[in-house]
Amino acid sequence: MNGEAAISAAAQPTSPQVSAPQLAASGGLGVDWGTLGIVLLGVAVLMVLIRLVGLWAERAHVPAKPAAPKSPAGGASPVAAGASSGEFEPELIAVLTAAATTVLGRGVRLLGVREVAAANTRDQQAWSREGRREIYISHRIR
Numbered sequence: 001m002n003g004e005a006a007i008s009a010a011a012q013p014t015s016p017q018v019s020a021p022q023l024a025a026s027g028g029l030g031v032d033w034g035t036l037g038i039v040l041l042g043v044a045v046l047m048v049l050i051r052l053v054g055l056w057a058e059r060a061h062v063p064a065k066p067a068a069p070k071s072p073a074g075g076a077s078p079v080a081a082g083a084s085s086g087e088f089e090p091e092l093i094a095v096l097t098a099a100a101t102t103v104l105g106r107g108v109r110l111l112g113v114r115e116v117a118a119a120n121t122r123d124q125q126a127w128s129r130e131g132r133r134e135i136y137i138s139h140r141i142r
Helices: 002-011 019-026 035-059 091-103 121-138
Strands: none
Touching: none
8 A cells, every 4th residue: 555655646746835925026926027028018019000000091091072963964953942952961862863763763853852750769669679579589498
């Protein structure tokens, strides 16, 4: 039995017992503070460089001037007297005109554009409830 005890004791490495003050005095858990400082300094320099490149790119960017809206064939404006030009952007009017032309399959002229009030909140709540219900159903354990 003595031989077995000697083998099992030799197979298990022993770790030296270090107290907390000794650990703190030795510099922690083997951390090389010099290397850590260099790495942190490198990360800080990299962050500053990224910010400087972003500022440079922001100043170098020249916004493109919007093109003047083209009037459709025949010289007629797509916006009639019913819609004031100050209410909506010309791009929106052009998109609405193109969408109506595409759907109807013939040339159209918008007589007026107005904003529609938001949908009924009760309808919106119904859709929200239905969405939550679908999510809850999908999470059931089967």
